Amino acid sequence: MNIIEEIELYSNLVDNKLMDIINNKDDYTSQIYEAMKYSLFTGGKRLRPIMTIKSFELFSNKIEKVLPFALAIEMIHTYSLIHDDLPCMDNDDFRRGKPTSHRVYGEAMAILAGDGLLNLAFETMSNFIYSNSESVEDFRRNIRAMKEISAYSGCRGMIGGQVLDLMGSSDNMDEEKLIYMYSSKTAALIMASLVSGAIVSGASEDEINKVKDFGLYLGLAYQIKDDLLDYKQDQSIDKFTYLKFHSLDEAEEQVKEYSRNAINALESLDNRDISFLKNLANYLINRVV
Amino acid sequence: MNIIEEIELYSNLVDNKLMDIINNKDDYTSQIYEAMKYSLFTGGKRLRPIMTIKSFELFSNKIEKVLPFALAIEMIHTYSLIHDDLPCMDNDDFRRGKPTSHRVYGEAMAILAGDGLLNLAFETMSNFIYSNSESVEDFRRNIRAMKEISAYSGCRGMIGGQVLDLMGSSDNMDEEKLIYMYSSKTAALIMASLVSGAIVSGASEDEINKVKDFGLYLGLAYQIKDDLLDYKQDQSIDKFTYLKFHSLDEAEEQVKEYSRNAINALESLDNRDISFLKNLANYLINRVV
Numbered sequence: 001m002n003i004i005e006e007i008e009l010y011s012n013l014v015d016n017k018l019m020d021i022i023n024n025k026d027d028y029t030s031q032i033y034e035a036m037k038y039s040l041f042t043g044g045k046r047l048r049p050i051m052t053i054k055s056f057e058l059f060s061n062k063i064e065k066v067l068p069f070a071l072a073i074e075m076i077h078t079y080s081l082i083h084d085d086l087p088c089m090d091n092d093d094f095r096r097g098k099p100t101s102h103r104v105y106g107e108a109m110a111i112l113a114g115d116g117l118l119n120l121a122f123e124t125m126s127n128f129i130y131s132n133s134e135s136v137e138d139f140r141r142n143i144r145a146m147k148e149i150s151a152y153s154g155c156r157g158m159i160g161g162q163v164l165d166l167m168g169s170s171d172n173m174d175e176e177k178l179i180y181m182y183s184s185k186t187a188a189l190i191m192a193s194l195v196s197g198a199i200v201s202g203a204s205e206d207e208i209n210k211v212k213d214f215g216l217y218l219g220l221a222y223q224i225k226d227d228l229l230d231y232k233q234d235q236s237i238d239k240f241t242y243l244k245f246h247s248l249d250e251a252e253e254q255v256k257e258y259s260r261n262a263i264n265a266l267e268s269l270d271n272r273d274i275s276f277l278k279n280l281a282n283y284l285i286n287r288v289v
Numbered sequence: 290m291n292i293i294e295e296i297e298l299y300s301n302l303v304d305n306k307l308m309d310i311i312n313n314k315d316d317y318t319s320q321i322y323e324a325m326k327y328s329l330f331t332g333g334k335r336l337r338p339i340m341t342i343k344s345f346e347l348f349s350n351k352i353e354k355v356l357p358f359a360l361a362i363e364m365i366h367t368y369s370l371i372h373d374d375l376p377c378m379d380n381d382d383f384r385r386g387k388p389t390s391h392r393v394y395g396e397a398m399a400i401l402a403g404d405g406l407l408n409l410a411f412e413t414m415s416n417f418i419y420s421n422s423e424s425v426e427d428f429r430r431n432i433r434a435m436k437e438i439s440a441y442s443g444c445r446g447m448i449g450g451q452v453l454d455l456m457g458s459s460d461n462m463d464e465e466k467l468i469y470m471y472s473s474k475t476a477a478l479i480m481a482s483l484v485s486g487a488i489v490s491g492a493s494e495d496e497i498n499k500v501k502d503f504g505l506y507l508g509l510a511y512q513i514k515d516d517l518l519d520y521k522q523d524q525s526i527d528k529f530t531y532l533k534f535h536s537l538d539e540a541e542e543q544v545k546e547y548s549r550n551a552i553n554a555l556e557s558l559d560n561r562d563i564s565f566l567k568n569l570a571n572y573l574i575n576r577v578v
Contacts, residue, residue: 028469029449031456036444083404088396107377108455111400115372115407116444122411123439130432139428143419150412155325155405160318166397167320180317 003279010053011046017071021124035105035113036120039078043096047284048193049074051277055197055211058272066200068128069145072121073193076153079117080189082110084162122146145196152192161185168240175245179220182242186226187219210265214277217262221255221285228252229289259285292568299342300335306360310413324394324402325409328367332385336573337482338363340566344486344500347561357417358434358485361410365442366478368406371399373451411435434485441481450474457529464534468509471531475515476508499554503566506551510544510574517541518578548574 001009018040024033049070056066085092085100086107093103102110129142151157161184168181194215198208227241228251242251262281266274290298307329313322338359345355374381374389375396382392391399418431440446450473457470483504487497516530517540531540551570555563 026445028453028466029444032444032449032452079404083400086397086400088400108375109452111372111375111377112448112452112455114404115368116448118404118407119439119443119448123436123443126432126436126439130429130436133428133432134425136423136425136428139422139425139432140419143415143422143428143432147412147415147419150408150415154408154412155318155321156315159401159405159408160321163321163398163401164317166401177317 003276003283006276007045007047007050007280007283010050014046014049014053014070014074015041017067018074021071021120031105031109032112032116035101035109036078036117038104039082039101039113039117040074042098044074044078046074047280048077048189051190051193051215051280052197054276054280055194056201057197058201058211058269058274058277059198059203059207060201065132066197068124069149069196069200070193072125072146073149073189073196075117075121075124076149076158076192077189079114079121080153080158080162082114082117086110089166122150125149141200141202145199148195148199149192152188152195157184157188157192161188165240170240170244173240173244178240178242178245182220182223183216186223187216190219190222191215207269210269213265214262214281217258217265218281218284221258221262221281224251224255224258225285225287228255229287255285292565292572295565296334296336296339296569296572299339303335303338303342303359303363304330306356307363310360310409320394320398321401321405324390324398325367325405327393328371328390328402329363329406331387333363333367335363336569337366337478340479340482340504340569341486343565343569344483345490346486347490347500347558347563347566348487348492348496349490354421355486355489357413358438358489359482361414361435362438362478362482362485364406364410364413365438365447365481368403368410369442369447369451369478371403371406375399378455411439414438430489430491434488437484437488438481441477441484446473446477446481450477454529459529459533462529462533467529467531467534471509471512472505475512476505479508479511480504496558499558502554503551503570506547506554507570507573510547510551510570513540513544513547514574514576517544518576544574 022033022037022040024030052066052070052073053063056063081095082101084090085095086102092100094100101113105113125146129146133139133142153159161181164177164181165185191212194211195208198211224242227243228248230237231243246254259281263278266277311322311326311329313319341355341359341362342352345352370384371390373379374384375391381389383389390402394402414435418435422428422431450470453466453470454474480501483500484497487500513531516532517537519526520532535543548570552567555566
């Protein structure tokens with residue numbers, strides 16, 4: 001199986017589990033469930049939940065122990081896209097070739113669908129932890145995973161990165177701040193995905209840290225790669241990116257350096273089957289669209 | 290001490306604890322912390338967190354065990370107000386005499402400040418549960434409180450009620466649906482406040498249910514009272530309320546009946562000092578503004 005086939009396999013699993021949660025029988029609230037479902041199923045590759053599952057599988061098996069966290073992260077990712085696309089934010093009418101939530105359901109419902117997904121992420125984790133933890137150790141690992149996810153998705157993580165992106169201009173942005181923005185806006189949720197999987201699996205602190213470093217460097221490489229791809233597609237867009245500070249060659253070189261750092265962090269894990277995550281990193285960094 | 294003085298006493302405690310969490314030293318994310326703080330401190334009476342604390346105090350002491358849940362509920366309440374006030378929702382320029390978040394910080398930041406507060410609510414609870422639970426019993430109670438809060442604030446609770454409010458029109462609204470909307474939009478977060486306090490205190494299932502009934506009926510009485518006060522203030526507003534189905538006298542009578550149900554639920558608790566919650570209910574139901 002090549003990496004694309006393997007991604008698809010796990011992606012189908014994630015899709016099925018998400019569908020179980022989002023399928024709603026209640027007439028009164030069917031509209032918001034429909035809106036949440038619409039955005040959850042617009043052809044995302046489920047990279048983040050797959051990272052959670054695969055990070056867990058580095059150290060353990062029985063992936064049903066980690067699935068609710070993986071699903072929660074996909075819900076958080078989806079809510080952030082819905083809100084980012086709104087007219088007052090990035091004002092995007094299409095995402096992955098389909099009309100964005102506010103184009104289909106209106107702005108008010110798009111905001112509520114985003115709120116609903118963020119809430120549902122924590123509801124999903126809380127329900128699972130409550131019903132599936134038996135020992136103090138179980139509880140501690142599960143809550144720690146949720147705690148880390150909440151931190152990475154919050155104001156010191158993803159939301160904070162979005163704020164910097166919103167407020168960023170040439171007057172107030174320097175390279176240090178840009179990298180901080182990338183590490184929070186993009187890398188934080190990737191770190192959340194990987195770290196939560198490792199925590200739930202019972203990995204050691206040292207192992208958790210290595211997985212976290214992998215996520216940080218992968219996230220940074222991914223974001224600068226994105227800058228390069230966006231630039232190649234349309235050079236007229238005046239966005240604040242890594243290319244404000246560096247040439248194309250320097251950016252390409254930086255992607256490679258971050259990628260090497262990511263793979264090094266992964267390879268420093270002893271006796272673990274890192275092949276999938278390594279292939280995934282290479283796939284993401286070498287993509288052409 | 291009368292009820293207003295007692296509310297103020299607890300309200301100051303809640304204010305101080307919220308300030309501890311929201312005061313931010315980080316330059317990069319100071320803007321969103323400022324926006325969240327602005328909306329958290331616009332003169333709210335802190336009724337919901339006070340209900341959480343007082344529900345806890347019916348059965349236990351050491352309120353530091355319940356404070357993070359109380360604060361989380363105030364954050365959830367505040368995020369819902371920020372998002373409700375947005376131009377595409379209720380389009381309110383003022384709340385409690387002060388400009389709303391989007392008037393001060395712009396729509397994009399208001400949306401992010403709302404997202405930030407919802408996320409921070411779960412971050413606050415997760416951090417507390419992780420660091421302050423010792424036994425399986427501790428963990429179970431704490432997570433159950435968070436689980437209940439997430440359910441009451443989610444798509445089957447507060448957000449669902451907001452959706453019904455948004456989509457409601459004379460074509461599709463009947464009295465049963467209106468009461469469902471009131472129980473989710475308004476009563477749900479009051480129930481969350483009371484139920485979470487009781488759960489963390491170690492109350493029995495029977496006691497938790499009684500406190501929950503108190504919250505439901507109090508919430509319904511509160512909402513219909515609100516309809517009456519809004520109508521008396523401005524009869525030109527064409528909103529979909531209880532008064533679409535009933536006369537003013539019938540509505541007043543219904544407020545009284547729900548209030549009696551609320552107090553009855555409270556009085557069915559044996560050997561508990563219910564005086565504060567009873568006074569609070571009477572204060573809320575008899576208010577004139």
